[in-house]
Amino acid sequence: MVTLTMDGKKVEAEAGTTLLEVARRISIPIPTLCYHPDLTPYGSCRLCAVEVIHNGESRLVTACNFPVRQEIDVKTHSKPVLRARRVLAELLLARCPGVKVIQDLATELGVKTNRFVTRDESNDCILCGLCTRTCHEIVGADAISFTERGITRQVNTPFRIDSDTCVACGACEYACPTGAIKMELETMRKWRTSEAGTLRYCRYMRMGLIDFMVCANGYQCWRCEVDQAMEDRFDVHPAFAVKPALAKRPIAIDDFTFIPGFHYRGHIWVEPLHALVRLGADDFASKLIGADDIQLPPPGERIDSGLPFVRMTSGDKEAELSAPMGGTVVRLNPDIPHNPSLIEMDPYGRGWLMVLKPDDLELLSGLLHGKWAKDWFSADVRRFYHWLKGETGEEGLPANGLPGTLDKTQWEKMINSFFPMK
Numbered sequence: 419m420v421t422l423t424m425d426g427k428k429v430e431a432e433a434g435t436t437l438l439e440v441a442r443r444i445s446i447p448i449p450t451l452c453y454h455p456d457l458t459p460y461g462s463c464r465l466c467a468v469e470v471i472h473n474g475e476s477r478l479v480t481a482c483n484f485p486v487r488q489e490i491d492v493k494t495h496s497k498p499v500l501r502a503r504r505v506l507a508e509l510l511l512a513r514c515p516g517v518k519v520i521q522d523l524a525t526e527l528g529v530k531t532n533r534f535v536t537r538d539e540s541n542d543c544i545l546c547g548l549c550t551r552t553c554h555e556i557v558g559a560d561a562i563s564f565t566e567r568g569i570t571r572q573v574n575t576p577f578r579i580d581s582d583t584c585v586a587c588g589a590c591e592y593a594c595p596t597g598a599i600k601m602e603l604e605t606m607r608k609w610r611t612s613e614a615g616t617l618r619y620c621r622y623m624r625m626g627l628i629d630f631m632v633c634a635n636g637y638q639c640w641r642c643e644v645d646q647a648m649e650d651r652f653d654v655h656p657a658f659a660v661k662p663a664l665a666k667r668p669i670a671i672d673d674f675t676f677i678p679g680f681h682y683r684g685h686i687w688v689e690p691l692h693a694l695v696r697l698g699a700d701d702f703a704s705k706l707i708g709a710d711d712i713q714l715p716p717p718g719e720r721i722d723s724g725l726p727f728v729r730m731t732s733g734d735k736e737a738e739l740s741a742p743m744g745g746t747v748v749r750l751n752p753d754i755p756h757n758p759s760l761i762e763m764d765p766y767g768r769g770w771l772m773v774l775k776p777d778d779l780e781l782l783s784g785l786l787h788g789k790w791a792k793d794w795f796s797a798d799v800r801r802f803y804h805w806l807k808g809e810t811g812e813e814g815l816p817a818n819g820l821p822g823t824l825d826k827t828q829w830e831k832m833i834n835s836f837f838p839m840k
């Protein structure tokens with residue numbers, strides 16, 4: 419925990435928490451336009467500027483992406499802060515003079531005149547990137563992104579042609595603070611003429627929220643009961659509501675499955691559970707090593723980061739995997755001793771290994787997560803196939819399991835190469 423001062427109040431915050439999160443927790447208002455709690459902070463509108471004073475030196479930073487790391491003094495409404503926010507409001511007003519949310523913000527900040535020139539009265543887009551981040555991080559469609567640079571920068575579909583990956587979810591419109599983006603209606607208009615009969619898949623099916631449904635309303639969703647039910651069911655846009663579940667949905671990478679929402683080190687996954695974490699072997703480890711028998715330290719025992727904490731045995735082969743973080747074992751999966759095959763059958767679910775009280779939850783930030791974890795996992799899968807072909811001539815995972823296929827020397831090479839001790 420780090421102690422900081424915000425507007426004269428002493429506050430405790432976990433290292434890594436952003437200044438904006440701290441301010442919201444203690445009800446200090448800070449204006450934002452490009453921030454959404456479910457998206458990676460982008461820091462483009464600069465409206466959340468605050469003054470940070472450390473060792474007698476003061477500077478303006480953006481609160482939405484400034485992590486608390488040490489004792490600092492933060493002023494959220496000092497003169498330099500308010501001056502900076504007023505200039506930014508003027509600039510935004512010059513860019514998008516007709517946008518209500520910007521007009522209101524400028525009024526709130528006391529901006530009465532504007533010294534900057536307006537180039538395009540009809541422009542509504544402030545390039546906050548909320549729509550593109552939503553499409554990439556929440557929906558996973560990547561139907562829109564930024565194109566061009568400098569003053570011609572804009573949000574567009576790839577090559578400015580109708581996107582094939584847009585699912586008309588409307589999450590980008592929902593996230594847009596100025597009403598600039600209209601992707602949902604454009605795509606539905608296109609489907610109305612291009613899709614026929616049983617290809618008229620419901621947009622919620624395209625979003626992965628329902629299994630199968632053909633649209634009987636010609637994509638006039640405002641007439642649809644399913645659309646109404648979806649709106650009634652969640653307080654937020656359905657795509658945002660299911661994000662935590664989607665983050666835990668396994669994705670296929672060749673013969674293996676992977677969950678980007680967990681944290682990883684050395685093919686052990688870590689799932690935060692408030693002050694505790696749950697650990698398990700990922701699908702790569704469970705398929706390569708197998709699990710006829712598992713040995714784990716008992717509850718109450720310490721495990722140390724980088725040292726062996728689980729022994730997995732398959733026939734006459736065995737391997738030890740290293741702990742991704744240090745801590746005290748709180749609980750073991752009670753089903754594993756009499757059914758170790760759960761690790762292979764359901765590595766991210768019923769095959770979990772243990773619950774740990776970590777020495778420091780901050781250690782999670784040192785593990786791989788999200789895109790980085792997925793890139794690492796994919797690279798290890800490719801490296802493994804290359805290795806396997808070189809050693810055995812096999813093109814994919816052997817049907818009767820890897821441990822039985824490799825001789826002792828190959829097994830040791832494989833363990834040293836893919837599950838090294840730190």
Ligand code: FES
Nearest residue numbers: 461463464466482
């Ligand atoms: Fe922080 Fe936009 S909200 S820069």
